[in-house]
Amino acid sequence: MDGLTLLGTWIAAILTLCILSFLYKDNPFYKFAEYLFVGISAGFWVAYQYHNLLVPNLIEPLFGSAQGKGALPLLLTEGQFDLRLLTIIAGLLGLTMLFRFIPKLAWVSRYGIAFSVGLGAGLFFVVFLQANCLAQIKGTIIPPVVITDGGVDVGSSLANSLLIIGVVSALIYFYFSKEHTGVLGGAAKLGIWFLMVSFGAAFGYTVMARISLLIGRMSFLIDDWIKGTLIALGLI
Amino acid sequence: MKFVQWLANIDRRILFLLIAASVIVPLLVPLGMPVKVTPQAEAIYEEVEALPSGSTVLVAFDYDPAAAPEVHPMGLAFLRHCFNKKHKVVIMALWPQGAQLAVSAMAEMTDEYDLEYGRDYVNLGYKAGGDIVIKSMGASIADVFPRDMAGRPTASLPLMKKISSLNDIDLIMALSAGDPGIPAWVRVANALFQKKVAGGCTAVSAPQFFPYLQTGQLLGLLGGLKGAAEYETLVERPDAATRRMDSQSIAHLVIIIFIIFANISYFILRRRPEASSGGAPGAPPPSP
Incomplete structure (x- = not known):
């Protein structure tokens, strides 16, 4: 580990400890690390978006780059229309979004938003319907009793039946056009149970995710920081 | 009381x-506790195994450092499996910081394997746009990524001369921390182009992808650190996730x-x- 990496590791480790100190109680070290993170993130994202979005998609096509001539110089010097000039429209639509910051002209931003919403809806309406609706409906149209060469496959039949009952009862719970009484009420209650089980599974996965992040940080502190420093100092 | x-x-x-x-x-x-492999992790492993040597696998690094403790280890295990099988790997990212994480992952791979950039793997870098990027890749990858991450013309890379669009990709592995990520790859690459899509994601987002798994829209799923450990077990190379x-x-x-x-x-x-x-x-x- 070179000196610069070691310095970076120490800064990261100290900031990690500052953040973790919040678990004891709110304190100035935590606040310092929090504000530093917010500020650096904002700066990083502005720079990143400029270099990765604006430069390759707007500035280089229009004005040119080290690799080639831009569309505007081409038009102005050689009089040739280039398809890249269409990026001006996209650029202007993007610019309209910034009018949100001027209350009197905020309405201008609606053009950019309307275009992106319209484009998204037009391009992906069918795809969304196919992937998230039709394929899921198709996945629910399954035989409740699975018959194989050896007779009834009990395990698959149970799983299929459970899936069908779960989907139907959960859907009934979200059906509000009729009061949930009688059979409908019973089915809705069953739907709640299925929903609760799914929320429980989601909660379990969430706990797992959060613990994984903690393990990641602890692993960094033990391996990269403590062991890394000891190795760099030649102590181990 | x-x-x-x-x-x-x-x-x-x-x-x-x-x-x-x-x-x-x-x-x-x-403690060396055992890791039980689930069918959804095994399905990905079997798919990579079944591909003929030299097949092209697209790996999307659609996550950021916040999700790296969970998703990065599964990316490493999956890449190792691909390179063990001599598959060609095309790397890209729908998340800005994903491309940098891919560089760090490939640094480890090049230490372990005899890999040549442009012949065995390429890193196309990051492209904003999510679904639209994937849809455009269905027509032409070089149009969406005219240059790779280092600024080299994509068309000049030997590996990319054989790959013009998503149709030339044999398997897509979406390493995802949200959207764009697995949902976008399923919506577009699978639903529109009928490509095989496998997924690796943070544990918190895993439950929402099980419906995709059940319908076959996802061929397999690695969920969180456990999924990464499962894949490390499958490739017989225990690493960070297993530890x-x-x-x-x-x-x-x-x-x-x-x-x-x-x-x-x-x-x-x-x-x-x-x-x-x-x-x-x-x-x-x-x-x-």
Whole structure:
């Protein structure tokens, strides 16, 4: 580990400890690390978006780059229309979004938003319907009793039946056009149970995710920081 | 009863300490707990195994450093499997920082394998646009990524001369921390172009992808650190995820024990409302 990496590791480790100190109680070290993170993130994202979005998609096509001539110089010097000039429209639509910051002209931003919403809806309406609706409906149209060469496959039949009952009862719970009484009420209650089980599974996965992040940080502190420093100092 | 009341009002910092200990101790003293492989992880492994040597696999690094402790290890394990099988790998990212994480992953791979950039793998870098990027890649990858991450013309790379669009990709592995990620690849690459899509994601987002798995829209799924450890087990190369699973299991055990204790104390105190009349935080409210 070179000196610069070691310095970076120490800064990261100290900031990690500052953040973790919040678990004891709110304190100035935590606040310092929090504000530093917010500020650096904002700066990083502005720079990143400029270099990765604006430069390759707007500035280089229009004005040119080290690799080639831009569309505007081409038009102005050689009089040739280039398809890249269409990026001006996209650029202007993007610019309209910034009018949100001027209350009197905020309405201008609606053009950019309307275009992106319209484009998204037009391009992906069918795809969304196919992937998230039709394929899921198709996945629910399954035989409740699975018959194989050896007779009834009990395990698959149970799983299929459970899936069908779960989907139907959960859907009934979200059906509000009729009061949930009688059979409908019973089915809705069953739907709640299925929903609760799914929320429980989601909660379990969430706990797992959060613990994984903690393990990641602890692993960094033990391996990269403590062991890394000891190795760099030649102590181990 | 005093113990039950103490349990109901336990200082949360004691829980934090116990969780910290349950995470740190197994990291220092590994227990080597077994990792059980699930069918959804095995399905990805089998698919990579079944591909003929030299097939092209697209790996999308659609995550950021915040999700790296969970998703990065599965990316490494998956890449190792691909390079063991001599598959060609095309890397790209729908998340800005994903491309940099891919560079770090490939640095490890080039240390372990004899790989040549442009012939064995390419890193196309990041492109904003999510679904639209994938849809455009269905027509031409070079149009979407005219240059790779280092600025080289994509068309000049030997590997990319054989790959013009998504149709030339044999398998897509979406390493995802949200959207754009697995949902976008399923919506567009699978639904529109009928490409085989496998997924690796953070544990918190895994439950929402199981419907895709059940319908076959996803051929397999690695969920969180456990999914990464499963894949490391499958490729017989235990690494960071497997090492960390001991901590994960012990921490879960501590949480489960406290959930059980909390529920027991809750039900006991609910039956005796006078016992909980301390107003201490965490105590259940008296019954009406």
